[in-house]
Amino acid sequence: MYQNMEDMLRLSKEQQIPLYQLILENEMKLTDKSEEEVWKQLSMRFEVMKDSASKALTKEGKTVGNLISGITKKHYDYTLKDETVCGTFINSVMARALSCSEVNASMGKICAAPTAGSCGIIPAVLITLQEEKSLSERKILEGLMISSGIGAVIMKNATVSGAEGGCQAECGVAAAMAAAAVVYLSGGTDEMVMDSVAFSLMNCMGLVCDPVAGLVQVPCAQRNASQAINGLLSADLALGGMKSVIPPDQVVDAMYKVGKMLPLSLRETAMGGIANTTQGKKITKEIFGD
Template sequence: MLTYDTIDSLCRAAEEAGQPISQVVLADQAEQMEASPQALYARMLDSLKVMQNAVQAGMAPDLRSASGLSGGDAAKMQAYAATGGLTGTFLNRAMARALAVSEYNACMGKIVAAPTAGSCGIIPGTLLSVLDEGRCTEHQAVMALFTAGAVGMVIANRAFIAGAQGGCQAECGSAAAMAAAALVEVSGGTPRQCADACAMALKNQLGLVCDPVAGLVEVPCVKRNVGGIAIAFTAAEMALAGIRSRIPVDECIDAMREVGEALPCSLRETAQGGLAATPTGQAVKKRIFGSREG
């Protein structure tokens, strides 16, 4: 059985089996959970469908959160994507998908926490873009979610995935690493390339603080999801090009843990520092909650 304590062990298991990471993870989970691979696949397919529904619902132009801080930006991004923008229609539509899911979460919609609600737009923004743009099959997308999930399990076991523990690097950073691995796999990359993509994604968000304005998972969380997908795509592209991470992925995870533990309390989801402490951030908090403390 797999222990999910290192990415390296996942890669070695996949290499020894001559299979993608997803395949060995699915077989292992079926054994550990005493369920059939078909049943687990069906459950993961359901998660993919929830992601797709969240993208669709989050695109509504009139969508607004109770605070008024979120909603409507995904529709703007989707409309802008039609122009091609600076980076082309593909990336702009991916950005719109990430915004849609994140805004839908802020509006209390049903999402997949992958690995958390605060980072819920990154995997849909990347993987569904590849699927919807015809660059992979539904089966490949579902299997890639098993790879992403395995990466998330290792990060959770070796470090943390909660902003309250390690800052936003633990949420959006972990999600970007998970998404990067999934992208490499659906693109035909090797398990080691998946690991390199994870490492490069983590390195690019190392030290990212968690500073939600008014304590809500909206500002800057929603737009950080968009940044996360850009990092996931670039990390995957570098890995697929044959670029290696100089620091092994498991050491990157360890570094993320050490950095997270060193962050002051004010920068770990308490809304006491960073953007939450700016004059505008404080004004937003007062508008929403009045003069109440907390």
């Protein structure tokens, strides 16, 4: 039985099983599901992710107030032109993250990962990596198992709710979960997996939740794009051999404490940050009246 990342590392070593196997066995024990059923459930979720990550690339979604309608298609068209600063890979990841956000805001079907507001990060990273490195479906699902196992530990020891911990707890945790899968899928060690989680959370510590008009659109869509890249670069930092000076579990703890310290106005109440700008307030008034 594990409660944190340190336990996970120790148990998978002791039992000489891969990290994903440890998480799988815990899930089977916890939910009484067969191994086949757990893989099936993950695969079903990945299918939903693939749909939501591609839907808005070519077709504009209709969102309340039209704050992000069409941003995905525009970015995808730019990506295809091959004149980008960060390259096709990075921009494809961002386009897919935007797609999930736009689909979510236009009442389309998504898989919360770990929340609806942060639903674009894990799909964008995993689908683009799968395409880039020709990874098998099974390998991707193993990565997804590691992502969600890490997510569960963070949910247990901290929070993934924007109302409780700010955006760092939603999009930041999604970035950490994505990084963990990327390190595994790139052949990194289990220690590297955990270090990438620490880096992802460090890189966005304190990020506030400040949605304009309380809608899951701005700056949520942009944060999905940028935190997807945070996950990727954090994976590379770990894969390159950089060790986290602070143990990953302590970084999770710090993220939770910072979240608790955030004033209410910066925790999903639409009373601070971007939401509380002159324009932000004007948009709110236009959509909801006074």
